[in-house]
Amino acid sequence: MFKDLHEKTIDLDGSIRGFGDKRFFSFNMVEEGNPFVMLQCVDDEQIGFLTADPFYFFADYCFDLSDGDKDKLGIESTDEVLVLNIVTIRNPFHASTINLLAPIVINSATRKGLQLVLPSNSHYDTAAPLFANNAMERKGFAAHADRG
Amino acid sequence: MLIVARKKGQSIIVNDEIEILITSIDGDQVKVGIKAPAEVKIFRKEVLEAIEINNKQSMTSMSLNEIKKLLNNAQSE
Numbered sequence: 001m002f003k004d005l006h007e008k009t010i011d012l013d014g015s016i017r018g019f020g021d022k023r024f025f026s027f028n029m030v031e032e033g034n035p036f037v038m039l040q041c042v043d044d045e046q047i048g049f050l051t052a053d054p055f056y057f058f059a060d061y062c063f064d065l066s067d068g069d070k071d072k073l074g075i076e077s078t079d080e081v082l083v084l085n086i087v088t089i090r091n092p093f094h095a096s097t098i099n100l101l102a103p104i105v106i107n108s109a110t111r112k113g114l115q116l117v118l119p120s121n122s123h124y125d126t127a128a129p130l131f132a133n134n135a136m137e138r139k140g141f142a143a144h145a146d147r148g
Numbered sequence: 149m150l151i152v153a154r155k156k157g158q159s160i161i162v163n164d165e166i167e168i169l170i171t172s173i174d175g176d177q178v179k180v181g182i183k184a185p186a187e188v189k190i191f192r193k194e195v196l197e198a199i200e201i202n203n204k205q206s207m208t209s210m211s212l213n214e215i216k217k218l219l220n221n222a223q224s225e
Binding site for chain 1: 201206
């Protein structure tokens with residue numbers, strides 16, 4: 001599913017709060033098998049977000065998709081649903097956090113996505129430590145960077 | 149902005165489908181009940197502001213290649 005979207009453009013329809021005029025983002029997997037995806041704004045390359053597959057780091061992460069959001073995204077089956085959460089890069093990188101309260105839900109068939117805000121009773125954090133469960137130590141996340 | 153004074157127990161109806169009810173007033177805290185169709189999303193303002201702030205803090209101008217290098221360096225620490 002991630003592969004289907006690699007290097008394609010997705011339409012987030014201005015749903016990234018604070019970036020309401022930004023619609024189209026290119027979806028760039030860091031590497032196959034790596035949970036990180038770079039979303040880069042098509043009309044302003046200075047605007048990008050490092051995102052990650054939340055389930056790689058938090059196996060129990062879950063939330064309901066309302067009927068309204070399902071309709072907005074045109075989702076007909078769970079197979080089409082891809083979730084990414086925005087990572088706040090910190091120094092050192094191991095101190096980085098992820099916003100579990102506002103997932104970006106993407107319909108991989110239509111390439112439309114929305115940043116959703118989960119209800120307050122979900123108790124998820126906007127800055128959950130990414131490496132709390134030592135996922136990286138177990139699985140690794142190095143990527144092959146191009147030379148230069 | 150419409151400013152309306154309400155006493156406890158009084159309501160405001162928005163767009164014929166959302167009802168805002170003042171359920172209690174206790175010193176400087178007002179409890180507000182909101183009845184709305186399921187598809188209407190209701191959030192405390194500060195929650196949405198926190199997400200906007202987090203998005204802006206997370207925005208990066210790094211290129212994909214720079215990100216790959218960052219991840220590689222972090223992995224080898």
